[in-house]
Amino acid sequence: MNKGQFLVPLVIILLFFEGAFPQATRTEKDLLGEKQIPADAYYGVQTARALENFQVSGMLTKFYPDYVKAYAMVKMAAARANTDVGRMSKEKLSAIEKACQAVIDGKYHDQFLVDLYQGGAGTSANMNANEVLANVALEMKGNKKGEYTIIEPHDDLNMGQSTNDVYPTTIHVALILHNDKVVKEAKELAAAFHKKGDAYAKTLKMGRTEGQDAVPMTVGQEFHGFANQIEGAIDALVKSEAYLYEINMGATAIGTGITASPGYAEKCATRLAEITGKPMTLSKDLIAATSSMQAFVMYSAAIKNLAVTLSKISKDLIFLASGPRTGIFEINLPPLQPGSSIMPGKVNPVMPELMNGVCYKVMGNDATVAIASADGLLQLNAYEPFVAVAIMESQGLFFKTIPIFRKQCIEGITINEKVLQNYMNRSVGIVTALNPVLGYDKTTELAKEALQSGKGILELIREKKLLTEQQIKDLLDPVKLTSPTGPTKLQE
Structure with a gap:
């Protein structure tokens, strides 16, 4: 029997035994009844039901590590706050803290498996976190998964809480963590544009308005302009983050604080601020904070503003x-790849095109945020998961795409000085700079003649001996020509 003939019966035997020895399970139950959970799974029955019900996008909670960490931060803050008000024992707190810290450190993320697209206002995501953290804590204490008489997903991990305050608070934290990454990458992109601006600070070119020649500027001014637009968008992101600092922990179901202990809400905000290093504060109106999506709408507008800015620059x-x-x-x-399967020598601007496509998606996500936020009913918005997905996707697209755009495109840009000089020599746009010297009527005649004859303005000036070569040189001085005040007088 050769090697191939031997493998066929071996595979059959393995398949037989796999069926003969089914996967080990443990039994868990909820209000709908009992369910078998894989014995090695840290999630529990409610997560298992969500895995069956929400097989939608294939985008799972674990795909956003900062989102998973945010759950652990919120649950740690809640456990500490409950201990502060005397409701949770220090022994349970210790176990829960260790479990939360392990998740914050990047462990057990493979157990956060709920699809990001889900009904129920985030209940499945919250219970996924509760079950995983409870079972991690149990195992760390030397107990078995599912021994909920010791540490229970609802009574302990969800103590004094509801999905309706945990979920939005977790999203706030996740967006803040993501925003740090977006801002960092955007700042480096702005710096790359500034560097190009410095490199070409004295290189003249024609500025354009409505696609037509306007007035002279420098290439440096153009690139510094790009950088400053990005910095304006960064400023909006930083300012809008402040809306995310306000949380509704302690609101529980609708904002009345039912099941939460007195003082818990304030303690939870304080504890979360300590854990995140951000100035988290408790909302002054928990009912308003639970039913409204204002913080998400404001932040989404800022991330859309960055998209509009980067798309404009890319174009x-x-x-x-x-x-x-x-x-x-x-x-x-920078030439990165051949641009056509049929046209030899063609190279396309693939990086600006990539950035444009990402920006279009972010703009669309902002529309989703607006519609979903407006459709919340009374004391709760059931569409929060879709708001969360939209914004997190936008952030993720940016902090992954911006560094590629910077390294593969912006840092490698060069200029064509001969082309720029030719445009300067031939452009009619330079006549505007001559207005203070030759007068409006004379420059209008020059512009008209240049357009009719096809000659450049400087060519006509030389033909008509309207200015000396020294005066022309002074006129084209980049500092004088592109300063805010412009040239007012030329040397006689």
């Missing part, structure tokens, strides 16, 4: 690099 780069032979070809984008 500008595509336009500036267009051609190369039949476009304006002022800049060169």
Whole structure:
């Protein structure tokens, strides 16, 4: 018997024994009855039901590590607050803290398996966290998974809580953690544009409005302009993060605080601030905070603003690099890959295109946030999971795409000085700078003649001996030509 003939019966035998010895399970129950849970699973019965009910997107909680960590931070804060008010024993707190810290450190994330798209206002996600943390704590204490008489997912991990305060608070924390990453990458992108601006600070070019020649500027000014637009968007992100600091822990079901102990809500906010290192505060109106999505709407608007900014810049780069032979070809984008399966030599602006596509998705996500936030009914918004998914996806797309865009595109941009100089020589736009020197009527005549003859403004000035070469040189001085006040007088 050769090797291949031997493997066939071996596979059959293995399949037979796999069926003969089913996976070990443990029995858990909820209000719907008993259910078999894989013995090695840290999740429990409610998570198992969610895994059956919400097989939607394939995007699982574990795919966003900061979101998983946020659950552990919130549960740790809640356990400490319950201990502060005398409701939880220090022994249980110790076990829960260790379990939460393990998740914060990146362990057990493979057990957070609920699809991000779910009904129930996030109940399945909250119970997934409660069950996993309870079983991790049990195992760390030397007990078996499922021994809930010792540490229970509802009574202990959800003590004084409801999905309706845990879920939005967790999302707030997750968005804050993500925002740090988005801001960091956006700052580095702005710095890359500033660096290009410094490199080309004295290189003249024609500015354009509505696609038409306008007035001279420097390439440096253009790139610094891109950087400052991004920094404006960063400022909005930082300011909008403040809306996420306000939380509704202690609100429980609708904001009345039922099942929460006196003083717990305030303690929980304080504890969460300590754990996250962020100035988390308790909302002054827990009913309003539980029913409203204002914080999400405000932050989503800021992330959309970044998308609008980056999309505008990306389109500008595509336009500036267009051609190369039949476009304006002022800049060169790094060639990254062949651009066509049929046209030899074609190289496409793939990185600005990628950034544009990401920005379109982020803008669409903001629309989802607006619609879902507006459709909340009375004291709770059941569509919070869809708001959360939309914003987290936008953040994730940005902090993953922006560094690629920076490294693969912006840092490698070069300019075509001969092209820029040719445009400067031929552009009619330079006449605006001559207004204070030659007067509006004369410059209007020059512009008209240039357009009719196809000659450049400087060419006509030389032909008509309107200015000396020294005066032309002074006129084209980048500092004088592009300063806010502009040239007012030329040397005689």
